[in-house]
Amino acid sequence: MKLKDIKITDIILVVFIIYFAIKLFSSTESPNDIKSDIYIPEVSGTVEETIQDVTEVEVKIKDPVTKTVTKIIVDEEYKKKYEKAIKENDSLLAMNLFLKSIEINEYSKVLVDNDTIKLVGYAKTRGELLKYSIDYTIKADTISYIPKTIKERPSLTVLAGAEVIVPLQNLTTGNPMAVKADIGFQNKRGHIISIGADTQSNLYVGFKYAISLKKKNK
Numbered sequence: 001m002k003l004k005d006i007k008i009t010d011i012i013l014v015v016f017i018i019y020f021a022i023k024l025f026s027s028t029e030s031p032n033d034i035k036s037d038i039y040i041p042e043v044s045g046t047v048e049e050t051i052q053d054v055t056e057v058e059v060k061i062k063d064p065v066t067k068t069v070t071k072i073i074v075d076e077e078y079k080k081k082y083e084k085a086i087k088e089n090d091s092l093l094a095m096n097l098f099l100k101s102i103e104i105n106e107y108s109k110v111l112v113d114n115d116t117i118k119l120v121g122y123a124k125t126r127g128e129l130l131k132y133s134i135d136y137t138i139k140a141d142t143i144s145y146i147p148k149t150i151k152e153r154p155s156l157t158v159l160a161g162a163e164v165i166v167p168l169q170n171l172t173t174g175n176p177m178a179v180k181a182d183i184g185f186q187n188k189r190g191h192i193i194s195i196g197a198d199t200q201s202n203l204y205v206g207f208k209y210a211i212s213l214k215k216k217n218k
Helices: 008-026 076-087 091-101
Strands: 036-040 043-050 056-062 069-075 104-113 118-126 131-138 141-145 156-165 178-187 192-198 203-208
Touching (some): 043 104, 056 076, 076 091, 104 131, 178 203
Antiparallel strands (some): 036 141, 056 069, 178 192
16 A cells, blocks of 8 residues: 555544544543532520529619619528628628628539530639520531542443554555454453454454552542
């Protein structure tokens, strides 16, 4: 076959196969490498604890200088004990009740501890802590991430392909171009056994051994 006998359609077919082969093997994109968004809904809650149940009573306090009257809420039980101590002229008991009412106390406790949040409460009071209540809200959020793609061959893959055989060393001998079709079987390790035939009645049996040049990402 002489150089002038090569048809333009044969050249186009060869270029077409080479182009798509390069395109296929040079592609680094993976269908799984897409950004994903995870929506985390808002979570609200209340932590409440009553340490002591007390009966409250309103009393009036008059400023001796300005004569201004102020209303305050006090513990009814302590009020009665104090009034009794004054009535009985028990100054020691009255002083102890007063000191107890202005005692500095500190409280620390883990209020919430779960998979979402940990809350540690702290309070410093003058007197006793009777009750506390904490409202909390974890605001909604969206986390974006690109999942890591793990590529792994299936246990068995069937490969089918076609090739154009161009006898470049025999252009003057008149040998025509041939088209070859083959089918291959690839195992999980990447090795391939193939069998094929071309338009010149040639039969092909082959084996390809896969050699890893790059380690897999852990």
